[in-house]
Amino acid sequence: MDNLIKKLTQNKWTLPLLLGAILYGKSLFLLVTLYDASARVFMMSLLSIAPILVIVSFSFLFEGRKKLWYFFFVNIGYSILFYADMTYFDGLNRLFSFYVLYLKNISPEFAASTSEYFMNLNFLVFVDLPFFLYIMLKSKKVIGKSIRQKNRELRMKRWGLFGTAFALSFMLMVTQFMTVRKTAGIENYENHALLLSPVGNHMVNLATFIRDSVKKLNEEEIASIEGWYDENASHFSVADEYKDLKGLLAGKNLIVVHFESLESFALDYTWQGQEITPNLNKLIKNSINFTNVREQIQEGVSSDAELMFNTGLYPTQKGSAFMSYGENEYFGLPKLLKNEGYETSAIHGDMAAFWNRDIVYPNIGIERYVDEELFEDKRYSGLGILDESLFKQSVKEIERSTKPYYSYVMTVTSHTPFTIEEEHRYLGIPWDNHDAGYLESIHYTDHYLGEFYKELEAKGELENTALIVFGDHEGVHKYHDSNLPDNEKKLPFFIHIPGMEEMEINTLGGQVDMLPTILYLLGVDEDLYTDKVMGSNLFREGEGSVVMATGEVLGDPKDYDHLFNAPYISNLIITGDYFRAAEKDVDITPNTQMVEEEKNKSH
Template identity: 30%
Template sequence: MKRFIKEKGLAFFLIAAVLLWLKTYAAYVIEFNLGINNTVQQILLFVNPVSSSLFFLGIGLLFKKKIQQTAIIVIHFLMSFLLYANIVYYRFFSDFITLPTIMQAKTNGGQLGDSALSLINPLDIFYFIDTIILIAVAIFYNRPTETTTKRPFKIVMGASILVFLANLAVAEIDRPELLTRSFDRNYLVKYLGAYNFTIYDAVQNIKTNSQRALASSSDVTEVENYIKANHDKPNAKYFGKAKGKNVIYISLESLQTFAIDYKLNGKEVTPFLNSLAHDDHTFYFDNFFHQTGQGKTSDAEFMMDNSLYPLSQGSVFINKAQNTLQSAPAILKSQGYTSAAFHGNYKTFWNRNEMYKAIGYDKFFDATYYDMSEGKTKNYGLKDKPFFEESMPLLKSLKQPFYTKFITLSNHFPFEMDEGDTDFPAGETGDSVVDHYFQSANYMDQSLEQFFNDLKKAGLYDTTIIVMYGDHYGISENHNDAMAKVIGKEVTPYENAKLQRVPLFIHVPGVKGEKSDKYGGDVDVMPTLLHLMGVNTKDYLMSGSDLLSPEHREVIPFRNGDFVSPKFMKANGNYYDMGTGKLLEEKSVDPNVEESVKKELEMSDKIVDGDLLRFYKPKGFKAINPSDYDYTNHHPKTSESHTTSPKNSDSE
């Protein structure tokens, strides 16, 4: 064997393969929370980088003597870079990079800043030391003997395939139907590895893109039958009570439910929102869960406007802007509604300038309508207070009734505040992200109170439904130690799932509200709102369930296939009693619940991936033509010196 390695020039290759293997395993253990539950999974985690290391580095053996080592070093570096990119991404999103997220980065190019930089640690040089070692070996030691045949390449490729198939076979035993059942990228990385996941992701992405081309009108039938069979009848007590009212949606950036009624050193973090949670004319839902995927804020927007689930990979706003949609702005347009979106960032971010046309927004007030001078912007765009203040004249200029949404930005990771923006104290957990969160949330709360007061002065408050929702989590699992101090208990997978609750407020003028403990999610808001406005949703293809209906469905799917319900929940593949948090055996959980979750996601995916709404024509609905919309601001407010993008990204 030693002679074969020496003669065939495989020594350098094997050094590179072993270094990449061990580094990848170290990253798995140090950086990722993959939920290793047994010895088999631990062994698979250790072994799964082997096949990828052999396969990809083996490609370098095809190169001739003069550049063989250079080729191996380049491949090794590219794989190290992919691993490190996943590490940085995972530190905030607790997820892995997919091809659609790379496309999102391209679309949102130039706006990645503090959010990414704050996740980089000087010790991360560790993930590139082995590449440096390889370069040193190549410089100071003789190059390998030139191979005269492709036999070493064939042997290495064969070995990599055998290792992968053995890995997959054992993984299938521990997790049957791994590649077909799993919505969760954690599972795929745990069992198959980060590099093999990238290949799987590429295949899935090609498959998804082909689904639209292959879809036909006959595919709508199954979806239509399923959705109509599960339609919730509106609550007669509330149906039509807000007919003809204006609508304002406010996306509460990164606000989680734990902040509501929370006190820090005796001071309420969100006193204004707390007052609304106990207001007689506001419906407040404290068991409301965000259902976003990799599209974060844009996913939440998509669900609010369309009552369909986002993609399992990437953002609908980036990848499906060409789809035909039957959104709330489009439905209300036939009733004389004007629609507009307000956002203190530039219109190309998250591809909003294209997606809003597909949704049917008449106007889009982006950063060019606001004063983006230094001091008024923070990380991701305009600060919330000047954003709402400068939005009021634009809002008042709209023809009523209107359907509008406001996307706030200030309460965003890493949550640091500029001096003078708030005098609220920071937390004392020792984690700067969590500690600054309380200050940032308080600043947003102040801006909302200011906006409500301005609506009252403008005479709009009593004629407008105001819907406010937390768009997604703000504090990731990487800060669980600090969050344990905040909530006063260990953040187990069960507690972490409960932390995915975000507040939902629906203020309806003239209608008595209440605090509700019903379980709900993002897709449920649109049918709830339309029923309040007297629009029956039975003829539309929506995934959501009216939160005010007596028939409301309280099983809430997450994009990765997990779910919550009043009785039990699924988190990271395990089942828990929702009341006690006790771990349950799978056999004790009603299998129909899991099947219904899978079916809900599947039906929505058919609509979105196949663009099926182009084949579906509800009675009285006029389809949107995106070419009818133009969001060009011919009189931008910003001066020449202030027309550059905000410093950093709204990773949203």
């Protein structure tokens, strides 16, 4: 062992080559774990070599035990990072991001939704570390204290070797990245581990993280955002058959139910003759039902859905807008309604700081945030307080509200890991897997949504009220292998108005299209929001289109480039705090007489 340690430290090539081989081996293991053990994956793994050589080149700056320390810390650092990649990819189909370092306010219950991904073969990435830790401890006696190299010529040789190795590997890596940027599929984050390599992806991620942390918009960027908004104005035009719907919601109370993990297939699914969502299906019969809306969330998951619904912006490309940019200036539906005289509130059965909501909500116009501390019934299940308690608390909060009001109710029991207790499994499905847990969880929340509706109806709260329901992202298909019907990223979105006949809208769209559609129904003048809200009105002419979170564009839009660039423009808006930088007035007050008339009636 003593001779091995001496060879590792005395030969200038041994440790660098060993470090390169270990990082490559672990990169290959990661790629095989994320994708498959195929010839294609092996060939793509060769793209890891250039970024790895950049990391290895720094080892030439050290000698003796310092070189061993560099080797060990790089090895353990990337082992942890690769393990995080594999765990993160299981849940979000992307590699770990430095942007999630902002996620400081995640509640302890969040661990329940991710813990099942930790115990698996991914731990093999750490298998060599105990051996090298032993070498590190043993080396102190073998090598002794490192002697500072005083020979100027030898120091210059070390720097020269480092400079040459770094320059060559860095130029190779940059050339490789520039080439890959033009490769089909690079817009899809699921391909980044292959095309950029695991090590290279994190280099790019770190660089963009540092850039966005100090981002300030320049005049050219502000002009590009304004130009995009000008071009997007045509997306708010409405087909003739829907023009009489403008103002349909004006003056009405709005109750929004953000239904956690609700997938579209669940609405049509039955088990032994039992509907999974009987109450949702009943509500849809008196609703405007948008049947072709797709998921567009990024790493912010549910908070991204809140962002799109309330602000009409696409999520940030990395991390979460709620966590990283919560103190930005935002235009928001609650803010607009608040300025019009609405009382605005949000009700959610989790801690106030969860996903930074206590910071974000006031910035989008939510006056009152009812978090778990204010709940009278604090029974927990899975990620947070039971939805039975949520809906009971929501009835009380709505009764206290001054009309007109905007109440944003966010469910939680239907969130992964879908391990709802036996006493709450009303369908009685005997399967012991995620599929059964998902169906039981959705059914449970649907059941108490039905009770919530009945109680509001009995109290007269639905006489001038619209109920808006939407799914925030896929559930069982997002986190688990499933035998349930394919969902194709479709999410329910409907606006229920008691007494109306069902209207089905098949326009292809996404979550970012929800807000402009609602603003149209509220009768808000388009001039007030076309330079602040992205997306399209789902009452538009034609079949519609949508930019998926992967970057893929569905539909056949005439302005493909404009649509394709939308998420990147939105990323500029958020990371550069555009509304503040461009001094845009986001505290606008629409002049809708119907709201004022309704307020007068209530008095």
